Amino acid sequence: MKTEDRTEHITEPAPAERSGHRRDLAAVGVGVVLVATAALVGRAIESADHSLFVHWPPLLASWNPHGGIGTVAAPAVAAAVIAHGPLLAVRLRWRTLLLGCYAASLAWVFSLALIDGWGRGIAERLTTKHEYLRAIGRFDDIGAALRTFNDHILIGPPDNWPTHVAGHPPGATLTFVLLDRIGLGGGAWAGVWCIVTAASAVVAALITLRALADERIARRAAPFVVLAPVAVWAGTSADGYFTAVAAWSVALLALAASRTVRSPAAAALGAGLLYGLLCYLSYGLPLIALLFVAVLALTRTARPLPLFVLGALVVPAAFTLAGFNWWEAYHLLVERYHQGAGGVRPYSYWVWANLACTAVAAGPASLAGVRRVAAGAPSALRSRAATAPDRLIVLVLVALLALLAADLSGMSKAETERIWQPFILWLLPAAALLPARGRRGWLAAQAGVALAVNHLLWTGW
Numbered sequence: 001m002k003t004e005d006r007t008e009h010i011t012e013p014a015p016a017e018r019s020g021h022r023r024d025l026a027a028v029g030v031g032v033v034l035v036a037t038a039a040l041v042g043r044a045i046e047s048a049d050h051s052l053f054v055h056w057p058p059l060l061a062s063w064n065p066h067g068g069i070g071t072v073a074a075p076a077v078a079a080a081v082i083a084h085g086p087l088l089a090v091r092l093r094w095r096t097l098l099l100g101c102y103a104a105s106l107a108w109v110f111s112l113a114l115i116d117g118w119g120r121g122i123a124e125r126l127t128t129k130h131e132y133l134r135a136i137g138r139f140d141d142i143g144a145a146l147r148t149f150n151d152h153i154l155i156g157p158p159d160n161w162p163t164h165v166a167g168h169p170p171g172a173t174l175t176f177v178l179l180d181r182i183g184l185g186g187g188a189w190a191g192v193w194c195i196v197t198a199a200s201a202v203v204a205a206l207i208t209l210r211a212l213a214d215e216r217i218a219r220r221a222a223p224f225v226v227l228a229p230v231a232v233w234a235g236t237s238a239d240g241y242f243t244a245v246a247a248w249s250v251a252l253l254a255l256a257a258s259r260t261v262r263s264p265a266a267a268a269l270g271a272g273l274l275y276g277l278l279c280y281l282s283y284g285l286p287l288i289a290l291l292f293v294a295v296l297a298l299t300r301t302a303r304p305l306p307l308f309v310l311g312a313l314v315v316p317a318a319f320t321l322a323g324f325n326w327w328e329a330y331h332l333l334v335e336r337y338h339q340g341a342g343g344v345r346p347y348s349y350w351v352w353a354n355l356a357c358t359a360v361a362a363g364p365a366s367l368a369g370v371r372r373v374a375a376g377a378p379s380a381l382r383s384r385a386a387t388a389p390d391r392l393i394v395l396v397l398v399a400l401l402a403l404l405a406a407d408l409s410g411m412s413k414a415e416t417e418r419i420w421q422p423f424i425l426w427l428l429p430a431a432a433l434l435p436a437r438g439r440r441g442w443l444a445a446q447a448g449v450a451l452a453v454n455h456l457l458w459t460g461w
Contacts, residue, residue, distance in 0.1 A: 070114030085223030171280030198240025272311025369430025399426030
């Protein structure tokens with residue numbers, strides 16, 4: 001296809017896209033009101049009884065205007081994506097676009113992290129008393145550490161694990177142990193690992209969109225998936241790494257189900273392997289399985305399922321044979337949670353304030369896009385996702401369902417701007433439904449939120 005033809009096809013908005021601008025702005029206004037209400041109510045609760053355990057509710061952050069190396073770099077990256085991203089997303093060859101999006105995402109996450117400086121922004125993030133690297137020395141004998149892992153989850157026994165080690169299956173900590181074993185030890189390498197892997201989630205999301213919807217939708221979504229406020233919490237947190245594992249699992253299953261890859265069988269097996277690993281990185285991320293259901297429903301096939309299930313059993317089998325009991329660990333974590341790990345945070349506040357955190361992390365363009373998803377949902381579901389925008393709508397709806405399930409579970413109270421990265425990723429493409437005319441303005445709004453948060457607040461991650 002000639003560049004001129006492709007440009008015209010992708011940038012010309014459909015009639016339905018030209019309407020609804022005021023409703024888009026109203027949706028953003030609702031998001032602003034939600035965040036403001038969460039901030040005001042949260043400050044009142046925290047002042048009264050200190051039960052929220054966050055200094056700048058609803059975010060885990062504290063007010064501290066500051067700058068760093070990234071103060072120059074991050075706005076430059078944002079300006080480049082805003083100015084050239086929409087046009088390059090149309091004109092570049094597909095593989096070049098994917099590489100470009102990865103490079104832009106990497107630059108965006110790194111530059112945002114460097115607003116806090118190299119040390120506090122990257123090298124020291126995973127070395128605090130709550131983090132994984134504090135437990136590296138206790139994994140000298142990996143087999144023994146796995147067999148006795150559950151003995152140290154509760155707060156009472158001596159030598160209980162640091163917060164994040166106890167709060168996740170051992171696959172998370174073991175990742176950093178293995179990095180240490182191959183000579184990439186310490187906070188700097190751990191931080192770089194999380195950022196480099198997290199940025200690849202953008203590529204996985206675009207591959208998924210192309211396989212399930214079409215290339216037009218993927219190209220329109222590309223700049224928004226790159227320039228998202230959630231990048232603030234991708235650099236540096238292990239949840240950015242978890243997001244990449246989840247995203248690539250979904251992408252591989254989408255390729256296998258749509259048969260748009262040379263070896264669908266290998267893709268299905270790889271998707272299962274990554275999902276099995278994901279379950280041993282975080283107790284909350286098995287919910288990503290809802291996206292797998294969406295993939296199979298949208299492609300109307302269950303053909304990849306046997307190989308997917310086979311692959312998904314590999315990592316659980318290995319950990320079980322090594323002596324780690326996932327279900328026992330999860331129940332012990334629930335008990336630790338109710339012991340007051342991280343504070344006994346009130347469900348009545350966080351069940352809706354979590355959504356305010358999500359609104360900040362997803363950004364105004366995503367809120368407007370989700371508004372269009374909600375408006376188009378009845379038609380998309382009635383037509384059984386007959387068109388590419390319909391299929392995008394279904395994918396975003398399922399991501400919202402997974403996010404709401406995590407919210408209502410009560411096991412995600414606060415810090416969801418970081419924890420829910422694997423779900424927030426799939427809200428970002430909703431911005432592809434916005435009209436082409438105002439796309440740069442929406443991108444500027446996305447960048448503005450990220451830059452404001454990172455310059456005005458010391459975020460916890």
